[in-house]
Amino acid sequence: MILDPVQKTPALRRIVTGVASAATVLLAVAACSGGGSPSDSSTPVRGGTLTYASGDAEPTCLDPHVGGNYPQALLATQYIEELVGLDDGEPTPELATKWSTSDDGKTLTFTLRDDVTFTDGTPFDAAAVVANIEHVQDPATASSTGYLALQSIEEATATDDRTVTLSLSRPDAALLESFSQPWVGMESPKALQRKQATNCESPVGTGPFEVTDWKHGDRVTLTENADYTPLGDSTTKPRLNGLTWRFLPDSTSRYAALQSGQVDVIDNAQPDQLRAASSKAAIRDLDAPRPGASNRLELNSGHGVFQDESVRKAFIAAAEIDPGLKSLFLGTAKRSYSVLSSVEPTSYSDESLFAYDPSEAKRLLDAAGWKTNSDGAREKDGEPLTVTFPVSTNQSVPAERSLFQQIQASEAKVGITVELEELDLSSWYAALAENQYDVVSAPYTKVGPDVLRVLYDSASITPAPSGYFANLAQLDDPALDRLLEQAAQTADSSERADLVEQAQKTILESRTVLPLYDQQNHFLYRSAVHGISTTSVSTPWFGTAWLAR
Incomplete structure (x- = not known):
């Protein structure tokens, strides 16, 4: 050709x-x-x-x-x-x-x-x-x-x-x-x-x-x-x-x-x-708006409490996003339910996975053995349900940091303690490299849907020479890897779009990603x-x- x-x-x-x-x-x-x-x-x-x-x-x-x-x-x-x-x-x-x-x-x-x-x-x-x-x-x-x-x-x-x-x-x-x-x-x-x-x-x-x-x-x-x-x-x-x-x-x-x-x-x-x-x-x-990935939260499924899918589901159900997005961004940002930016023609979304439902969050945590103590916080076998959330002060605008604080408050209502750690950019990168995070907002720009392979193929859990690894959700799914590999190798645009949609569906259903809005x-x-x-x-x-x- x-x-x-x-x-x-x-x-x-x-x-x-x-x-x-x-x-x-x-x-x-x-x-x-x-x-x-x-x-x-x-x-x-x-x-x-x-x-x-x-x-x-x-x-x-x-x-x-x-x-x-x-x-x-x-x-x-x-x-x-x-x-x-x-x-x-x-x-x-x-x-x-x-x-x-x-x-x-x-x-x-x-x-x-x-x-x-x-x-x-x-x-x-x-x-x-x-x-x-x-x-x-x-x-x-x-x-x-x-x-x-x-x-x-x-x-x-x-x-x-x-x-x-x-x-x-x-x-x-x-x-x-x-x-x-x-x-x-x-x-x-x-x-x-x-x-x-x-x-x-x-x-x-x-x-x-x-x-x-x-x-x-x-x-x-x-x-x-x-x-x-x-x-x-x-x-x-x-x-x-x-x-x-x-x-x-x-x-x-x-x-x-x-x-x-x-x-x-x-x-x-x-x-x-x-x-x-x-x-x-x-x-x-x-x-x-930037191409590639949406602005989203990545839940670290390879470390800590988010290894348990039930806890990931509970965190997502307890995250109240829409009121803060509306009041803080004044209509300049629209809620996303996709892992890809809306400017990507292959963007797939599923709003049903991200409904705000604190009652469901409580039910999931109860079933997973996380009980509420006298302070209203969840704990299990004496260990508190604490989520570490490093935030780069160089990569987010004040409205976004305020949104993270509102998410922190809504999580507290079901007993999940979110510790927001504001770090400069170099310290933020160091925290990720040392796996010292449970949830993170990590904007990533790459033209086209191949950004999914960069962000969610299990090979991307291994750090690049810079020490940075892109698969911050630490999603390790052989079936997803095969879909992403097929999409990367397929020249036919229609077939590639179908594979990309399947991959996005798999990623969203893993509950390792909480989409917020397009990268501003x-x-x-x-x-x-x-x-x-x-x-x-x-x-x-x-x-x-x-x-x-």
């Missing part, structure tokens, strides 16, 4: 159709609307520096191959590009112009562009692609997201300067989707030869901007790549002189800076701030900002953005 897709402009290629299309259309239309004010200018303006303020954790490394979390993707999108893009779920050319898959599905061959150069002057070629794949797969890199995405690749070979051949251990229907993600984006092989600490400070890509300075705890400075080669058939060079990427963890301060014009774009906006935004106001909302991904921006696009993983891309002020 040979695929030679029609090339598209970056603006179209980078729109995540069905995810952020409405918001992206809004951004495009804003540049052409009337009214005569500077923010309504239809003519792109060159120059100026866009200031972005992030409430996410400051990355410990700017190379997204290392580790591989969402804060890295937000930044890396601006200076690193991928082999393929996605348009309406279909792979499109970026640094690769075309690709072919062997009849047995175990060989993938890419043909590459021959006119692209990294910002350190190194040519982009087949040898560079091989070096990047080997870097992601090298245990010393300590990759998690990228490593798990490329597990099927046994060997990468530069057949000639423009051709890369990948030999796979199995057919991998999700591999092209995976190559659209920044965690496996292309970096200069010359730069990768530096010490990891050096490359973490200033990774080198082919994108519209390059990293020129990192003042830890404050900001990253990115400068226009004057030699940028636009992808697709576009001829648009970067319009901005650069980006200033600030780290402002306090949501109130971040929003105040946006209102005053000190910054142009912010993430992790609060529900009341989102409600105040409008397509006609000075501050507007780009709503770009809102970006507020000033009306003077135009031309933002979004990527396959719903990060904003400023390669064609401009400022009218």
Whole structure:
């Protein structure tokens, strides 16, 4: 099977159709609307520096191959590009112009562009692609997201300067989707030869901007790549002189800076701030829900009290979610009953499994031998029914943490004690790696339904080289493993969708997952900002953005 897709402009290629299309259309239309004010200018303006303020954790490394979390993707999108893009779920050319898959599905061959150069002057070629794949797969890199995405690749070979051949251990229907993600984006092989600490400070890509300075705890400075080669058939060079990427963890301060014009774009906006935004106001909302998994609680079935399915069922029945979701998120988040994001066309849900029923929770706990003591708490053989719930303060907004507290209160009503432990990001990762949790909220972004294999195949209980393991529910089900393996190897879209639905049904019925809502991904921006696009993983891309002020 040979695929030679029609090339598209970056603006179209980078729109995540069905995810952020409405918001992206809004951004495009804003540049052409009337009214005569500077923010309504239809003519792109060159120059100026866009200031972005992030409430996410400051990355410990700017190379997204290392580790591989969402804060890295937000930044890396601006200076690193991928082999393929996605348009309406279909792979499109970026640094690769075309690709072919062997009849047995175990060989993938890419043909590459021959006119692209990294910002350190190194040519982009087949040898560079091989070096990047080997870097992601090298245990010393300590990759998690990228490593798990490329597990099927046994060997990468530069057949000639423009051709890369990948030999796979199995057919991998999700591999092209995976190559659209920044965690496996292309970096200069010359730069990768530096010490990891050096490359973490200033990774080198082919994108519209390059990293020129990192003042830890404050900001990253990115400068226009004057030699940028636009992808697709576009001829648009970067319009901005650069980006200033600030780290402002306090949501109130971040929003105040946006209102005053000190910054142009912010993430992790609060529900009341989102409600105040409008397509006609000075501050507007780009709503770009992430693909992959929903925002959910994982119940650790391999450790502690949740090894007992009855206790898992009781915890889920006692979790009162809807009132808090409504009052805290002010209509900006909709309840999910699926393990997949609603933007995934294969998303399957079953509301009946997650009804709030404290009487049923009490019955299940009584039957399992957990008796109520004089304080109203459950205990068994002298041991209290305590659930450890570490929460990363860097990965959740205040409304979400308040929702966790409301769940904690509803669990207490049936005698389950939930201990919420607020930790910084590194301590949170350490708690997971050391299996010191019973329940956890662990957002995970990966394009397409193959995220289920990453999160719930029993092989994912084994840590990646980074030490992070993705199967936090520690779900160990051979029948589920077979379904996920079949889905990963099936090229037929209809058959794959059926297998994915069966897998989701199995996961939900295991009672190891409590879905909450889609991963929130809102970006507020000033009306003077135009031309933002979004990527396959719903990060904003400023390669064609401009400022009218």
